[in-house]
Amino acid sequence: MEIKIITKFDPETFSLILPLLLAQMEFIESPKNRQEIEKSMQNALKPESRALFFLLLDNNQQATGFAFANICSGIETGGDYLWLNELHIQSSHRGQGLAEKLMAHIAQWCREQKMIKILGITSVDNTKAVSFYKKHQFTVHPVNWLAKRI
Numbered sequence: 001m002e003i004k005i006i007t008k009f010d011p012e013t014f015s016l017i018l019p020l021l022l023a024q025m026e027f028i029e030s031p032k033n034r035q036e037i038e039k040s041m042q043n044a045l046k047p048e049s050r051a052l053f054f055l056l057l058d059n060n061q062q063a064t065g066f067a068f069a070n071i072c073s074g075i076e077t078g079g080d081y082l083w084l085n086e087l088h089i090q091s092s093h094r095g096q097g098l099a100e101k102l103m104a105h106i107a108q109w110c111r112e113q114k115m116i117k118i119l120g121i122t123s124v125d126n127t128k129a130v131s132f133y134k135k136h137q138f139t140v141h142p143v144n145w146l147a148k149r150i
Contacts, residue, residue, distance in 0.1 A: 001056065001057070001058060001059065001098075001101065002056075002057045002061075003054055003055065003056055003057070003101075003102065003105045004054075004055045004057060005052055005053070005054055005055075005109070006045070006052060006053040006054075006055055007045065007051075007052045008045055008047075009041055009042045009044075009045040009046075013053075013055070014038060014041060016055070016057075016062070016063040017041075017053065017055060017063050017066055018034060018037060018038075019063070019090075020063055020064075020065065020066055020088055020090055021037050021041075021066075021088075022034075022037065023088065023090070023091070024086055024088040025037070027088070028123075044068070049070075050070055050071035050072075051068070051069070051070045051071075052068075052069055052070075052071070053066055053067070053068050053069075054066060054067040054069070054102060054105065054106055054109075056089070056098060056101075056102050058093075063090075064089065064090045064093045064098060065087075065088060065089035065090060065093065065098050065099065065102055066086070066087075066088055066102075067084060067086065067087045067088075067102055067103075067106055068084075068085045068086040069082050069083060069084045069085055069106070070082070070083045070085065071083075071113075071115075072119075077116040077117060078116060079114070079115070079116045080113070080114070080115050080116065081115055081116045081117045081118065081119055082106070082110050082115050082117075082118045082119070083119050083120060084106075084118055084119065084120030085120070087099065087102065087103070087120075087129075089102070099132060100136075103132075103136050106118065107136075118138070120133075120138075121143065121145065124142075
C-alpha cells in the first residue's frame with residue numbers, strides 16, 4: 001500500500017482516480033460524468049490552488065481510495081487547517097482498515113505541515129462516516145450548511 005499526495009493535474013493520475021470519483025459523486029447524490037469531473041479536478045489542482053488529493057494505491061498501483069482536501073486559513077483557527085472535502089474507499093476494499101490508514105497518514109501529514117486542525121462535514125444520515133470520524137477523535141457538531149449559487 002502506498003499513499004501519494006497529488007497537487008497537480010495530470011491525465012495518468014486522473015485515469016487512476018476517475019472510477020473512485022464517479023462512485024463517490026454517485027454516493028453523495030451528486031452524479032457527474034467524466035468531463036465534469038475532469039474539469040473540476042483541473043480547476044481544483046490549478047497551480048495557484050492549495051487543494052490536494054491523498055491517493056491510496058494497492059501493491060499493484062491501483063487506486064483503492066482517496067481523500068480530497070483544501071488547505072485553508074482562518075482567523076478562528078489562528079493558522080492553516082485542512083478542510084476534508086471527500087474521503088472514499090472503493091466498495092470492494094472496505095472493511096480492511098484502509099480508511100484508518102488513510103486518515104492516520106493525513107493526520108501525520110497535517111502535523112508535519114504544522115496544521116492547526118482538520119475540519120470537514122458529512123451528512124447526519126451517513127452514520128458510518130459519523131462513527132468513523134468520532135472513532136478518530138473528531139468532534140461532531142450540529143451545523144447549518146450555507147450555500148448560495150453565484
